Amino acid sequence: MAKLLLKLQRYFRRKPVRFFTLLALYLAAGSLVFLHSGFSGEPTVAGSPRSPAAAEGPGLPYLGVMQLSRGFKVAATIPAGGRRHGPWFRNTSKEPSDRGKSRDNSGPRSRALRGRSGREKEEDRARYIGCYEDNTRQRTLRGMSFFDYKKMTVFRCQDNCAERGYLYAGLEFGAECYCGHKIQASNASESECNMECKGERSNTCGGINRLSIYRLELAQESARRYGSAIFRGCFRRPENVSIALPASQLMLNMSVDKCVDFCTEKEFPLAALAGTTCRCGFPSTLFPLHEREDEQLCAHKCAAEEFESCGSADFLLVYQTQVQDNRCMDRRFLPSRAKQLVALASFPGAGNTWARHLIELATGFYTGSYYFDGSLYNKGFKGERDHWRSGRTICIKTHESGQKEIESFDSAILLIRNPYKALMAEFNRKYGGHIGFAAHAHWKGKEWPEFVANYAPWWATHTLDWLRYGKKVLVVHFEDLKRDLFVQLQRMVALLGVPACEDRLLCVEGQKDGNFKRSGLRKLEYDPYTAEMRKAIGGYIRTVDAALKLRNLSGVPEDYYPR
Numbered sequence: 001m002a003k004l005l006l007k008l009q010r011y012f013r014r015k016p017v018r019f020f021t022l023l024a025l026y027l028a029a030g031s032l033v034f035l036h037s038g039f040s041g042e043p044t045v046a047g048s049p050r051s052p053a054a055a056e057g058p059g060l061p062y063l064g065v066m067q068l069s070r071g072f073k074v075a076a077t078i079p080a081g082g083r084r085h086g087p088w089f090r091n092t093s094k095e096p097s098d099r100g101k102s103r104d105n106s107g108p109r110s111r112a113l114r115g116r117s118g119r120e121k122e123e124d125r126a127r128y129i130g131c132y133e134d135n136t137r138q139r140t141l142r143g144m145s146f147f148d149y150k151k152m153t154v155f156r157c158q159d160n161c162a163e164r165g166y167l168y169a170g171l172e173f174g175a176e177c178y179c180g181h182k183i184q185a186s187n188a189s190e191s192e193c194n195m196e197c198k199g200e201r202s203n204t205c206g207g208i209n210r211l212s213i214y215r216l217e218l219a220q221e222s223a224r225r226y227g228s229a230i231f232r233g234c235f236r237r238p239e240n241v242s243i244a245l246p247a248s249q250l251m252l253n254m255s256v257d258k259c260v261d262f263c264t265e266k267e268f269p270l271a272a273l274a275g276t277t278c279r280c281g282f283p284s285t286l287f288p289l290h291e292r293e294d295e296q297l298c299a300h301k302c303a304a305e306e307f308e309s310c311g312s313a314d315f316l317l318v319y320q321t322q323v324q325d326n327r328c329m330d331r332r333f334l335p336s337r338a339k340q341l342v343a344l345a346s347f348p349g350a351g352n353t354w355a356r357h358l359i360e361l362a363t364g365f366y367t368g369s370y371y372f373d374g375s376l377y378n379k380g381f382k383g384e385r386d387h388w389r390s391g392r393t394i395c396i397k398t399h400e401s402g403q404k405e406i407e408s409f410d411s412a413i414l415l416i417r418n419p420y421k422a423l424m425a426e427f428n429r430k431y432g433g434h435i436g437f438a439a440h441a442h443w444k445g446k447e448w449p450e451f452v453a454n455y456a457p458w459w460a461t462h463t464l465d466w467l468r469y470g471k472k473v474l475v476v477h478f479e480d481l482k483r484d485l486f487v488q489l490q491r492m493v494a495l496l497g498v499p500a501c502e503d504r505l506l507c508v509e510g511q512k513d514g515n516f517k518r519s520g521l522r523k524l525e526y527d528p529y530t531a532e533m534r535k536a537i538g539g540y541i542r543t544v545d546a547a548l549k550l551r552n553l554s555g556v557p558e559d560y561y562p563r
Helices: 002-012 016-038 110-114 118-123 154-163 256-265 352-363 374-377 419-432 442-445 447-469 478-483 485-496 502-510 530-552
Strands: 126-133 146-148 168-172 176-180 199-205 210-217 230-236 247-250 269-274 279-282 317-320 342-346 394-398 411-416 473-477
Touching: 002 256, 016 256, 118 126, 154 210, 230 485, 256 269, 256 279, 256 317, 342 352, 352 394, 352 411, 352 485, 352 502, 411 447, 411 478, 411 485, 419 442, 419 530, 442 447, 447 530, 473 478, 473 485, 478 485, 485 502
Parallel strands: 342 394, 342 411, 411 473
Antiparallel strands: 126 210, 146 176, 168 176, 168 210, 230 317, 247 279, 269 279, 269 317
């Protein structure tokens, strides 16, 4: 036996190619045996342990258009109670499982239905109801909306709309998702919904100004309620209340839930409780929500809820519903080439992306960028792909601070933020993405001290360079923009040369967060700045403060100095 092994060893040493060929054949044979052991050759029978319906355990992820292979042995992972359903859908389907076998699968509607997996058909989490017309000026679904030009799928749109309690989810242009409680347009031909989903090529996601609409099957009636309405405060009744808040209803058993639910059904973003009357409307010049009153003036108990306040005839308790105010959501490129290049300049982490979001809503025009960030483009910043000198965008994002780069612009909005906050925001973006967070190891490791040493001086030189080389610079402090958005946004829009529509700016106030606001849930439990860091940053703050005052501008806000 030993002689035989020795001969084989010598043979393969002389002909290594044959050795590796045999090794590959051996591994391939082993793989086939393994795969054969995982599949059954028996036909699947409905209700049998080997049927696909029985093979869906709760631990399996959503597979999009993929279905579990026939006879795949995962039935052992299923608990005795069966599959756990999500909180927002129920199985209402009473149709036989072989429905639609004889249908023609060539049309767009068939493609949309074919893309839904077997699990979705069984659980019927959403029912496709057709292709509908849409208009950028008057949306068919007027609730929440979001875009993703890279990863949009039918399920993602349905899930987001259902989570917020909407009845309908619609997809448009392959990448846009719209939610609503009511369809306010007529049907279109199914052939006009002909665009594939960006994140799921086998599914159809509407077309150009065409929506593929699904009705969401909600698990509970309560899911249709207002969900997480935002408390806006107590306000004095406007003079022309019937014009300012055009929809109203008498509710003898008034409660916050009932009024918010009524206004949500009527597709209004504001619900105002006035004793036994519920009023609905939009923020407007007649009712701007800028002068809040003492909440005690609205502290009148609701008839149906002892521990809730329902306001009075003279003082209204106002909530913002989940209905999206669409008066400021339309955006487009400039109709003609811009005569001047306006920079939206800031140090990284100072809120430039948020400011772009506000400017786009306030003006109705896309903003551009000195760079290209694919993640921002995929989230709806369509000007991101244009060259920064194209002249098609209202202003240009930039973090540059060199003289040559600064002098390339005709004017600038210079956004300045507290360096302590800006440095932490940029560190989170660098290691966790636009709305993510740096890991604990990064804060405790060498990355954070090195980052502060390199970036903190840049925070100061960035502002000093723009003040020195900029031709026409409007300074806006991030903290002032958060505190008084309406006034600061008016200043910014005026520099851009666009007429400021007050109702549109009021609409922006209700949509101010956008998709790039970090959650406040993951805050550091300690101060990452050492005494040495604070001493250096304090010096930079004093330098910038002096430079601002030298140009007869207000210095940095007081909260820059607490450390």
